[in-house]
Amino acid sequence: MRKLILCLAGLMMVGPALAAGGGDVVLKHKDWSFSGPFGSFDQAAMQRGFQAYVEVCSGCHSLDYVSFRNLADLGYNEAEIKAIAAQYEVEDGPNDDGDMFMRAALPADRFPAPYPNKNAARAANNGAYPPDLSLIAKARANGPDYLYSLLTSYVDAPGDKEVPDGMYYNSAYSGHLIAMPQPLYGDDVTYADGADSSVEAISADLVSFFAWTAEPALEKRKRTGVAVVAFLLILSAMSFGAMRFIWADVKK
Amino acid sequence: MSASKFSNPVVRWIDHRLPIFSFLEHEANEYPTPKNLNYFWNFGSLAGISLVIMIVTGITLAMSYTAHVDYAFESVERIMRDVNHGWLLRYIHMNGASFFFIVVFIHIFRGLYYGSYKAPRELLWMLGVVILLLMMATAFMGYVLPWGQMSFWGATVITNLFSAIPFVGESIVTWLWGGFSVDNPTLNRFFALHYLMPFLIVGVVILHLVALHRFGSNNPLGIDTRGPQDTLPFHPYYTIKDFFGLSVFLTFLAAAVFFFPNFLGHPDNYIPADPLQTPAHIVPEWYFLPFYAILRAVPDKLGGVLAMFGAIAILFVLPWLDRSPVRSARFRPLFKIFFWILVIDCIVLGYVGAKPAEGMYLLVGRVATVWYFVHFLAILPLLSVIETPRPLPQSISTPVFGGGGGLAGAVAAPKEKL
Numbered sequence: 001m002r003k004l005i006l007c008l009a010g011l012m013m014v015g016p017a018l019a020a021g022g023g024d025v026v027l028k029h030k031d032w033s034f035s036g037p038f039g040s041f042d043q044a045a046m047q048r049g050f051q052a053y054v055e056v057c058s059g060c061h062s063l064d065y066v067s068f069r070n071l072a073d074l075g076y077n078e079a080e081i082k083a084i085a086a087q088y089e090v091e092d093g094p095n096d097d098g099d100m101f102m103r104a105a106l107p108a109d110r111f112p113a114p115y116p117n118k119n120a121a122r123a124a125n126n127g128a129y130p131p132d133l134s135l136i137a138k139a140r141a142n143g144p145d146y147l148y149s150l151l152t153s154y155v156d157a158p159g160d161k162e163v164p165d166g167m168y169y170n171s172a173y174s175g176h177l178i179a180m181p182q183p184l185y186g187d188d189v190t191y192a193d194g195a196d197s198s199v200e201a202i203s204a205d206l207v208s209f210f211a212w213t214a215e216p217a218l219e220k221r222k223r224t225g226v227a228v229v230a231f232l233l234i235l236s237a238m239s240f241g242a243m244r245f246i247w248a249d250v251k252k
Numbered sequence: 253m254s255a256s257k258f259s260n261p262v263v264r265w266i267d268h269r270l271p272i273f274s275f276l277e278h279e280a281n282e283y284p285t286p287k288n289l290n291y292f293w294n295f296g297s298l299a300g301i302s303l304v305i306m307i308v309t310g311i312t313l314a315m316s317y318t319a320h321v322d323y324a325f326e327s328v329e330r331i332m333r334d335v336n337h338g339w340l341l342r343y344i345h346m347n348g349a350s351f352f353f354i355v356v357f358i359h360i361f362r363g364l365y366y367g368s369y370k371a372p373r374e375l376l377w378m379l380g381v382v383i384l385l386l387m388m389a390t391a392f393m394g395y396v397l398p399w400g401q402m403s404f405w406g407a408t409v410i411t412n413l414f415s416a417i418p419f420v421g422e423s424i425v426t427w428l429w430g431g432f433s434v435d436n437p438t439l440n441r442f443f444a445l446h447y448l449m450p451f452l453i454v455g456v457v458i459l460h461l462v463a464l465h466r467f468g469s470n471n472p473l474g475i476d477t478r479g480p481q482d483t484l485p486f487h488p489y490y491t492i493k494d495f496f497g498l499s500v501f502l503t504f505l506a507a508a509v510f511f512f513p514n515f516l517g518h519p520d521n522y523i524p525a526d527p528l529q530t531p532a533h534i535v536p537e538w539y540f541l542p543f544y545a546i547l548r549a550v551p552d553k554l555g556g557v558l559a560m561f562g563a564i565a566i567l568f569v570l571p572w573l574d575r576s577p578v579r580s581a582r583f584r585p586l587f588k589i590f591f592w593i594l595v596i597d598c599i600v601l602g603y604v605g606a607k608p609a610e611g612m613y614l615l616v617g618r619v620a621t622v623w624y625f626v627h628f629l630a631i632l633p634l635l636s637v638i639e640t641p642r643p644l645p646q647s648i649s650t651p652v653f654g655g656g657g658g659l660a661g662a663v664a665a666p667k668e669k670l
C-alpha cells in the first residue's frame with residue numbers, strides 16, 4: 001500500500017513536466033543566483049540588466065506590471081528612483097478643463113509602454129507582437145535558461161534552411177524562425193561598473209532582471225519558506241513524539 | 253444524555269437547552285474508532301482541512317480579484333505584487349488545489365483497496381463521489397479565473413464538449429457561455445459558481461460525516477468491530493494521529509508553496525488570454541489528465557464525453573459491481589493484483605493525457621481506457637464469484653485466523669446491517 005503514495009507522487013511529478021516539455025531545443029543551463037531554496041537576487045546584475053532593458057529592449061517591449069517604486073528592490077534609493085522616473089513622460093488627466101496632458105513620471109507610475117496598443121506594436125514590427133516582458137521568466141518553460149539561450153542563440157542558419165524576409169534564425173526558438181531581430185551584439189551598453197558587456201554577460205544580466213520582474217517576492221518567499229518548513233519539521237517531530245507517547249499503552 | 257457529564261455550570265446550562273457539548277463529546281470523545289487504522293486513514297481529515305484552507309485563501313483572494321476579462325489577469329498580478337502577502341495567498345490556493353486532489357485521490361484509492369465502499373457504507377462512498385465531482389467542477393472554474401492562455405483555452409475546450417449532446421448541444425454551450433464564445437459573461441458566472449461550490453462541498457462533507465458516524469470507520473482488516481476491545485476513543489488517539497499527519501502534510505505543502513510554487517502549473521497561464529492565438533498544446537491541470545485521456549481515446553466526440561463522465565459514474569455503482577463479501581484486499585489475493593493494475597492503468601492514463609493524442613499515445617490511451625472499464629464492469633463482478641478469499645481473523649483484537657469460520661462470520665456481518 002505504501003507503493004500507492006510513491007506512484008501518485010510519480011504521476012504528479014511526471015504530468016506537468018511532460019505538459020511543459022520544450023520540444024526541439026536544448027537550452028543552455030546556468031546556475032542562477034536566485035535558484036534553489038536559499039537563492040537570492042544579485043542586485044548589481046539586476047541593475048545592469050535594468051540598464052540593458054532600458055537601452056536595448058524597451059524600444060519594442062513593454063514592462064506593464066512594474067512601477068518605478070519597485071526599483072527599490074534593485075538597490076536604488078528614493079532620490080535615484082525619482083530621477084529615473086522623471087526621465088519618462090506619462091499621460092494623466094483629465095485636468096480641470098477636461099483635457100488629458102503629459103507630465104513627468106512619478107515613482108508610483110508604471111513603466112510606460114513603447115506602443116499605445118497591440119496593433120501599433122504589430123504594425124511597427126512586421127506584424128509580430130513583441131510580448132510584455134514583466135512575466136516572461138515565468139511564461140516560458142525553464143524561463144531563465146530559455147531567455148538566456150534565446151538571447152545568445154542568433155546563429156547563421158544552416159545552408160538548407162530558408163529564412164524569409166523579416167524573420168531571423170535563432171536556434172533556441174521553437175521552429176527556429178523568430179520575428180525579433182538580433183537585439184544584442186556585444187558592447188550594446190556601457191556599464192558604469194565596468195562589467196563585462198559581451199552578449200553572454202548582458203544576457204545573463206537581463207535574466208537576473210527579468211527573474212525579478214516576474215517574481216519580485218522571490219527572496220522574501222524563499223526566506224519565509226526556510227523558516228516555515230523548519231518550524232513544520234519540528235512540529236512534525238514533536239507531534240510524532242506526542243503520538244507515540246499517547247499510543248504507548250495501546251495493545252496491538 | 254446526562255447533563256452531569258459536564259462539571260462547568262455554564263456548559264451544563266447551555267447543554268441542557270442546546271446539547272452541542274453532548275454532541276461534540278459523543279462525536280469526538282466517545283466515538284469509538286477501530287484501533288488498527290493505518291496512515292491511509294489520515295487522508296480523510298487532511299481532505300477536510302484542505303477544503304478549509306481553500307475556502308480561507310479563496311475568500312481573501314476574492315477581496316482583491318476582479319472578474320472581468322480586461323482586469324482579471326492584472327488583478328491577479330496585483331495580488332502577487334501589491335497585496336500584502338498576496339503572493340502567499342495565491343500560491344497556497346494554487347498549490348492547495350493540487351494537494352487537495354492528491355489527498356482525495358489517495359483517500360479514494362484507500363477506499364478501493366480496503367473495500368470501504370461495501371455495505372453498510374454504500375451511501376458514504378457515493379457521497380464521496382459527489383464531492384469529487386463538485387471538486388472537479390470547482391477547480392475547473394477556478395483555473396479560468398486568472399484568465400491566462402490556459403484558462404481561456406481550457407475553458408473553451410471543456411465547455412465545447414457539451415456541444416456533443418445531440419440536438420440541444422449547441423444551445424447548451426451558448427447558454428453556458430452566456431454568449432457565442434468564452435467571454436466576459438462566462439468569466440463572471442464562473443467566478444460566482446467558483447465562490448458558491450466550495451460551500452456546497454461543505455454541505456456534502458457534513459452528510460459524508462453523518463453517514464460515516466453511523467457505522468464508524470472501516471479498517472485495514474475490513475472486518476466489523478466486535479466491541480470495546482477493538483476500538484479506541486477518537487480523542488486523544490486519533491486527534492493526535494491526525495495532528496501528526498497534518499504537520500507532515502503542511503510540510504509538503506509549504507515546500508511546494510515556498511520553493512516550487514509554479515511546478516505544477518503551466519507557464520502559458522502567465523500569458524494573458526488571447527482569443528486569437530491558440531497555444532501549441534492545450535493541456536488541463538494534472539489532476540484532470542486521466543479523464544482527459546479517456547475523453548480523447550474515443551474517436552467519437554459524444555462517445556468521448558460519455559466515457560469521461562462514465563469513468564466517474566461507474567464509481568457510484570461500484571458497491572453493486574463488487575459483490576465479494578470480503579472488504580479488505582489483504583484477504584483477496586486476486587483482487588489485490590487487479591487493484592495494482594488499476595493504479596498503474598490510472599497513471600498511464602494521466603501520462604497519456606499530457607501527450608498529444610496521436611500515434612502510440614493514442615493507442616496506449618485506448619488500451620488503458622478499455623482496461624479501466626473492464627476492471628469495473630467485468631473483472632470485479634467476476635472476482636466476486638471465482639475468487640477464494642483467505643481466512644479472515646475473528647476480530648481486530650484477536651489476530652487468530654478462524655479457518656472457514658472467520659469467513660462465514662464476515663459474510664454474516666454485512667447482512668446483519670442490511
Ligand code: HEM
Binds near residue numbers: 308328345349
Ligand atoms: C474546493 C475548493 C476550491 C478549489 C479546488 C479551488 C481551486 C482553484 C484553482 C485551481 C484556481 C486557479 C489558481 C491559479 O492557477 O491561479 C482558483 C482560483 C481562484 N479561487 Fe479557488 N478554489 C476553491 C475554493 C475557493 C473559494 C471558496 C473561493 C472564494 C471566493 C475561491 C476564490 C478564488 C479566486 C478569487 C481565484 C482567482 C485568483 C487566482 O487565480 O489565484 N476559491 N481556485
